[in-house]
Amino acid sequence: MPITFNQTIPTKAFSNQEYQPRGETRPIPFRSILYKTPKSQEEPETKATPKAPKTPNTIEKPETSNAPEFFPDLNLDQIVDNITAGKEEYNLKPFFYNSLSDIDTIKYRQEIIKDIDNTPLFQNIKSFAEKMIKMRRYLTLADKLYYKYHKEGWFLEAADLYCDAVTNLAEDLSTAEINSRGLMSFREYIQGYVNSEEFSAFIKETKKLKADLGTVKYSVLLKTNGGRVTKYQEEKDYTIEVEKTFEKFKQGAVKDYTVKLPTGTGMNHIEAKILELAARLYPDIFSNLISYSLKNANFTDKKITAFDREIQFYISYLEYITIIKRAGLQFCYPQVSDNDKEISAFETFDTALAYKLVIRDLPVVCNDFYTKGEERIFVVTGPNQGGKTTFARTFGQLHYLASLGLPVPGREAKLFLFDNIFTHFEKEEDIKNLRGKLQDDLVRIHDILKKATQDSIIIMNEIFSSTTLKDGLFLSRNILKRIMKLDSLGVLVTFMDELSSLSGKTVSMVSTVVPENPTQRTYKIVRKPADGLAYALSIAEKYRLTYDSIKERIKI
Amino acid sequence: MKAHLMYKDRDFDLQKELPVNEEELIQDLELNTLFNAMALGDEFLLEVVKKAVLTSLNDPDEIRYRQDILKDCIKNPSTVREIYSIPLESIKNKRKRWLGIFSRYPGAILDSSIRMLSMFVELLKKLRHIADENADNFKSEGFRTFFSMIKKELDDKFFSLVEAHLKRLNFPDGVLVSAELGRGNEGTNYVLRKPNEKNGSWIKRIISPKQLSYSFYISPRDEHGAEALSELRDRGINSVANALAQSADHIDSFFEMLKVELAFYMGSLNLYEQLNQISAPVSFPVPLIPGKGKLSFKQLCDPSFALTVKHKVVGNNLEEASIRLMIITGANQGGKSTFLRSIGSAQLMMQCGMFTAAEAFSAEICSGLFTHYKREEDTAMESGKLDEELKRMSTIVDNLRPDSIVLFNESFAATNEREGSEIAGQIVNALLEKNVKVFFVTHLYAFANEFAEKEHSNNLFLRAQRKPDGVRTFKLIKGEPLQTSYGEDLYQGIFKAEKRV
Structure with a gap:
């Protein structure tokens, strides 16, 4: 079982010491590659006090390991699943679950990712990470093993790998072109660490012991x-x-009588x-091994292992978007504001959908949107299967990804730093819930409106579609008015054209079809007045579900 | 030896394929609640009852054959459970005593076969004993045939013969074996070192102080050494071990078959007892041949719903009527979905030979049951909602035959009311003409109204009851569609409450 970074399971590799730079004081002590250093200036780096005083602009929120409620609706869960697939041991998901609330930390992250994106440093960090993974596997193995010398043999392998990983990364960083605050201060930290007396002595001892064990033969x-x-x-x-x-008896090829015996580690x-007996024949070497592992039980450095985990936040995202970019799609560093609600994005797309389409070599359609003046709510209407829901998801994803300090899909984007995102997408009926569906919808929406502020983003998809048109219109109108009163940004997907021109705060967006073939969707969502045309029957034809077709299809 | 409790003339086939719409049926009719009540956590029961309920019978005689057996079970629950416990005991014994024929050595195969057979014989005796004591209490054709077979095949002569064999095969006087040398006296590809031949004898080298060495010994209990000896014996007894192991396997599968044939009834008994406990109505339905019969029910409930809330729930009544189309409209949370489920569940329960959760239920046998429910937004993202609904509908049409039933629940509401009604109308008209029965819960007023205006005698309109004060009774009453669903009530209730606080 691979060891994980989960804080609740302390492992040998991560409950260890931290190298303390001696003598000279550094201008920006390295703190974390994910967050700036708000606390370190004031607090001495002794034991972490249990309750850090909360400054008004506290940036380090506690890590939550639960996805925000709106994740499934916006398919952000799929995005994060794909980003973190195969990287479970880093426990990266919490990083993606915690959006930022200040602009400077967003910039801090954008700087770092620019330093890594498409530079040799990306490969350097990856090869560092691979060594660290292997190192942890060896340590876990050593931990589980029962026989003394077997155990310590794997422990030594782990230590040796660690030495290589750290030394190589320090070298790579010294030649890399770095402009970000985060990586600059980390570079200084790791170089100090590698040049320290303790680390030099540790490397020397490790290499000597490995060479000695190579001479044992019995x-x-x-x-x-x-x-x-x-x-x-x-x-x-x-x-x-x-x-x-x-x-001399040999004639030609003969049958192979070799029995395949199972191979694998274990003893x-x-x-x-x-x-054990062989060890007695080489007493000096093995007693060195014992004292080595006692002395170096916790050889990893806390900040370096933390870096190893946290940098994967950037690496995993870059790997993910690289796949999408291969299809010619663009990502950009968005301009993020916490007061300007004139937002825009050009040639943007639903990242989760794009990923699926790109890996199957299918084309992806991009869309644009913007608000001007008092405009706040995009009301999306038009034919079904035309990309309306996708548009709603895109809008939400874009803002969320920007709030993580990551590049977002599109050629250019200007986005709003929200305090919360609320979504309401149609849910399936559940027998355990004895309240009617409409009541559920209303209770949930009521709940959203109670929590939402002017800085929130509200996304609603096909609400009240299970009730009558009359009821639906009545309810939707009332809800929409409340949202507009709040002045929140949002998207409303609906088939009720009437809602698209409710006030100056609404922007009407319409999904479009190919004019000469109404069954063919363009997946383009354009800014124009709702035209009252839905193309439902054309889909019924497509599935041969008209009266005539069905009669033909059911055979006696 | 066959039990034939599921079919008069053949075994119950666990490999039989489930209908293509298995997943939809389970989800839409909340069948997992039903299955879990039947299985009570037993995975095997779950597998069988799922198969039995979903692979419907289409012949009234076959249905009655099972109904009669189930009635016997309900009358003699402890006897039936005792029979069922025999195959279970066999499994338990095998596990507990490590019985099983896994070895690659004939000696071990023979030994384990003997132990397995001895255990089986005890259980077979027990089965005979049950048959002797209780056969007279069973009236169904299936059980009477079963018990007379047991008495005939498992007679005293059979048991004394088996015991004599098992005794002899223990070889109390040893195994006599003749053998020849074959090839392969060399082991695998171990890398072999030739000891350095220094001057002097072996003993001298050992005591020579120059060469440091350390020795170890294994305990006499170490099996490695003992193995060599037993190999010779193994060759001699190979063929008899094989024959005996095969016999053990035959009896093993007899018990397995017995378990499969009884499992559906065990599950039905479990369900019967639970429904009784919550005072839900239970009765054996009357299956009718398609085309001739009518639909009628009294206090019909959705068993899954009753099992979920754990008390008696509101049932619905219908006097005998030839129904081809039933449209259910009216207030939200008024019991429409529950009613639709109760219809679907009763049909499936009837057609697997079980009782139904009603005081009385009688319906035509259907050639296939299908559900078309509104689904959550497609997370695969490749199609819009209406598209997804129509795609599912198209799959249903592919599998429809005349005399099928389709249950619709708020279908085609993903577009606006006018267009949804148009699509629904075309589909339903075509289905009716092809003798497909339709039960449709809907808010599409235009659609429901179109059929209401036709006033056809085979059409029935039900409405979720709502008293003048807005209280829902969860009962459905006859009534044509109305043009509102009382959404405004709810809005006032939820949003005005906020102001009062």
């Missing part, structure tokens, strides 16, 4: 009731001798006994 004489172990005495390979004796009690 022979075992196995009997029915036991065996005998000696140092290897240059005994000859008997098999070769026998082959030579009968070589039974007999093998362990033999190793």
Whole structure:
């Protein structure tokens, strides 16, 4: 089982010391590659006090490990699942679950990702990460093993890998072009660490011990009731001798009688006994090994292992969008504001959908949107299967990704830093819930309106579609008025055209079809007045579900 | 030896394919609640009852064959459970005593076969004993045939013969074996070292101080050493071990078959007892041949709903009527979905030979049951909602035959009311003409009204009851569609409450 970064499971690799730079004080002590250093200036780096005083602009929120409520509606869960797939041991999801609330931290992250994006540093960090992964596997293995020398053998392998990983990364960083505050201060930290006396001595000892163990060689004489172990005495390979004796009989190819024996790491009690006896033949080397592992039990550095985990936030996202970019789609660094509600995005798209389409070599349609003046709510109408829901998701995803300090889909984007996102998408009926569906919808929407502020984003998809048109209109109008009163930004997907021109705060957007073939959608959502045309029957035809087709299809 | 409790003339086939719309049926009719009540956490029961309920019978005689057996079960629950416990005991014994024929060595195969068979014999005796004691209490054709088979095949002569064999095969006087040398006296590809032949004898080298060495010994209990000896014996007894192991396997599958044939009844008994406990109505339905019969029910409930809330729930009544189309409209949370489920569940329960959750239920046998419910937004994102609904509808049409039933729940509401009504109308008209029965819960007023105006005698309109004060009774009454669903009530209730606080 791979060890994880989950804080509740302390492992050898992560509950360790931290290198303390000595002597000279540094201008920006390295704190974290994900957050700026708000607390470190004031607080001495002693024991972390249990309750840090909350400054008004506290940036480090506590990590939550639960996805925000709107994740499934916006398909952000799919995005994060794909980003973090295969990287479970880093426990990256919490990073994606915690959006930022101040502009400067967003910039801090954007700077870092620019330093890594499409530079040699990206590969450097990846190869560092691979070594660290292997190192942790070895440590976990060593932890689980039972026999002393077996255990310490794997421990030494882990230490050796760690030395290489850290030294290489320090070298790579020294030649890399770095402009971000975060990476600059990390570079300084790791270089100080590598050049420290302790680390140099540790490397030297590790390498020597490995070389010594390479010289051990022994022979075992196995009997029915036991065996005998000696140092290897240059005994000859008997098999070769026998082959030579009968070589003259050889005619041609013969059947292979080799039985495939299972291979793999592990040691039974007999093998362990033999190793133990061999160790007695080389007492000095093995006693060195024992004292080495005692002395270096916690050889990893806390900040470096934290960096190893946190930098994966950027790496995993870059890897993910690289796949999408291959199809010619663009990502950009958005301009984020916490007061300007004139937002815009050009040539943007639904990232979750794009990922799915791109890996199947299917085309992706991009869309634009913007608000001017008092405009706040996009009311999206038009034919079904025309990309309305996708548009709503895109809008939400874009804002959320920007709030993580990440590049967003599109050529250019100007976005709003929200305090919360609220979504309401149609849900399936559930027998356990004995309240009617409409009541549920209303209770939920009521709840949203109670929590939402002027800085919130509200996204509603096909609400009240299960009630009558009359009821639906009445309810939607009332809800929409309340949202407009709040002055929140939002998207409303609906088939009720009447809603698209309710006031100056609404922007009417319409999904479009190919004029000469109404069954074919363009997936373009354009800014224009709702035209009252839905194309439902054309889809019924497509599925051969008109009266005539069905009668033809059901055979007696 | 066959039990034939599920069919008069054949075994119940666990490999039989489930209908293509299995997942939809389970989801839409909340069948997992029903299955779980039947299985009570037993995975095997779950598998069988799921198969039995979903692979419907289409012949009234076959249905009655099972109904009669189930009636016997309800009358003699402890006897039936005792029979069912026999295959279970066999499994338990195998596990507990490590019985099983896994070895690659004939000696071990023989030994385990003997132990397995001895255990089986005890259980077979028990089965005979149950048959002797209780056969007279069973009236169904299925059980009477079953018990007379047990008495005939498992007679005293059979048991004494088996016991004699098992005794002899223990070889109390040893195994006599003749053998020849074959090839392969060399092991695998171990790398072999030739000991350095220094001057002097072996003993001298050992005591020579130059060469440091350490030895170890294994305990006499170590099995490795003992193995060599038993190999010879193994060759001699190979063929008899094979024959005996095969016999053990035959009996093993007899018990397995018995377990499969009884599992559906065990599940039905479990359900019967739970419905009784919450005073839900239970009765054996009357299946009718398609075309001739009519639909009628009394106090019909949705068993899953009753099991969920754990008390008696509101039932619905229908006097005998030939219904081809039923349209259900009216207030939200008024019991429409529950009613639709109760119709679907009753049909499935009837057609697997079970009782129904009603005081009386009688319906035509259908050639296939299909559900078309409104679904949550498609998370695969590749199609819009209406598109997804129509795609599902098209799959249903692919599998429809005359005399099928389709249950619609708020279908085609993903577009506006006018267009949804148009689509629904065309589909329903075509289905009716092809002798497909339709039950439709809907808010599409235009659609419902179009059929109401036709005043056809095979059409029935039900409405969720709502008293003048707005209180819902969860009962459905006859009534034509009305043009509002009382959404305004709810809005006032929820949003005005806020102001009062």
